[in-house]
Amino acid sequence: QQQVKQSPQSLIVQKGGISIINCAYENTAFDYFPWYQQFPGKGPALLIAIRPDVSEKKEGRFTISFNKSAKQFSLHIMDSQPGDSATYFCAATLYQLIWGAGTKLIIKP
Amino acid sequence: DTEVTQTPKHLVMGMTNKKSLKCEQHMGHRAMYWYKQKAKKPPELMFVYSYEKLSINESVPSRFSPECPNSSLLNLHLHALQPEDSALYLCASSQDRTGQHHFGNGTRLTVT
Numbered sequence: 001q002q003q004v005k006q007s008p009q010s011l012i013v014q015k016g017g018i019s020i021i022n023c024a025y026e027n028t029a030f031d032y033f034p035w036y037q038q039f040p041g042k043g044p045a046l047l048i049a050i051r052p053d054v055s056e057k058k059e060g061r062f063t064i065s066f067n068k069s070a071k072q073f074s075l076h077i078m079d080s081q082p083g084d085s086a087t088y089f090c091a092a093t094l095y096q097l098i099w100g101a102g103t104k105l106i107i108k109p
Numbered sequence: 110d111t112e113v114t115q116t117p118k119h120l121v122m123g124m125t126n127k128k129s130l131k132c133e134q135h136m137g138h139r140a141m142y143w144y145k146q147k148a149k150k151p152p153e154l155m156f157v158y159s160y161e162k163l164s165i166n167e168s169v170p171s172r173f174s175p176e177c178p179n180s181s182l183l184n185l186h187l188h189a190l191q192p193e194d195s196a197l198y199l200c201a202s203s204q205d206r207t208g209q210h211h212f213g214n215g216t217r218l219t220v221t
Contacts, residue, residue, distance in 0.1 A: 031207075043214045043215050044210075045212065046210065089151050096165070101150070101151060104149075
């Protein structure tokens, strides 16, 4: 019940394409769903986050889509750039962060 | 640059050494965290301090000892570590227990 399942484990996208990472959860008590971006040798940085009463949130090229009934949420990166190459973690919070397993994204020039 | 500062950036220690990791934030956050991250894995929560009091200890071995001297500082004291403790140790802070986490860039620890 406390798990967040993330897929795919790794993803290769051409420059300019759309990167999509999916997450699913079971616990309907989760109240905040952040996405973190982590570059090698750095700590995770909050990228974008959503609360379950909203179905979509967009910040620049990054969009979270949230499907409360399906208990799924996804990150879309539009016009993906080589600088977006990083590991992305979805998470869900109740009293602490429950992390997905991570997706290593590589954007090919 | 992050708003959470961790020192040192890298640390190599033997199994009999005693060392400390330090974390500092000046955002007025009242919750601070230690996480351990192994390669290709998400961070694992170790300890949570809320208003300078230890509120969560995720069954971490006693060779790791946290300390929160004041609301801006968080230490992790290390003693008699094992090679499997080699990892990236991340500090984070948030306004309160439910707020957004701000992470430091971590200390890369190698135990020989």
